[in-house]
Amino acid sequence: MRGILFAISGGFFLTLQSVANARISDGIGTWQAATVTQMTGFIVALLITFALRDRTFQEMRHVKPLYLSGGALAAAVLFSNITAVHLMGVTLTISLFLIAQLGLALLIDWNGWFGMIKRRLQLPQVIGILLMVGGVLILKL
Structure with a gap:
């Protein structure tokens, strides 16, 4: 049940993020909006990690380089999403x-x-x- 709630929440957040990113990009540009989104996401995730006193982030050095490409893929997702929202709604x-x-x-x-x-x-x-x-x-x- 928790998985279903997280999946539904993720869908809601993705939709809200798509709208917010499209609005941000109107004023500053698509790649700039992607940068702001990535940066604020990083800051929030880091603050939550510190608030939870989770020290396992030190294990990141053991993550395979292929999987570290997730952040780069996220930038491409954001750019694609922002551009598509502008073109199609x-x-x-x-x-x-x-x-x-x-x-x-x-x-x-x-x-x-x-x-x-x-x-x-x-x-x-x-x-x-x-x-x-x-x-x-x-x-x-």
């Missing part, structure tokens, strides 16, 4: 982001990439993605 942007995320997640699970457990791709998953694509097409009308 929030609803279509978030819809397409979700389809792209689910599609790649299915590929990762199916192939066992990044050390994930391989999972069989089943017909209901394919139908679910196709229904989402159909939903976006209906939204676009």
Whole structure:
């Protein structure tokens, strides 16, 4: 149940962040908005880490370099998201982001990439993605 609540919260936060970033970028530019977002996210995460007195961040030196690329990927996500919101609006942007995320997640699970457990791709998953694509097409009308 907690996982569901965190996932729903994350979806809400992603949508709110998309709108905020688009508004910020109107005044200062897209890459600048991505920079501000990354910087404030870093500061908040660091403050929470210190507030929780969590010292495991010292273990970061053991993280594989491939996985440290997450921050760089986040910059690309922010730029893509901000640009898409300006071009298509929030609803279509978030819809397409979700389809792209689910599609790649299915590929990762199916192939066992990044050390994930391989999972069989089943017909209901394919139908679910196709229904989402159909939903976006209906939204676009």
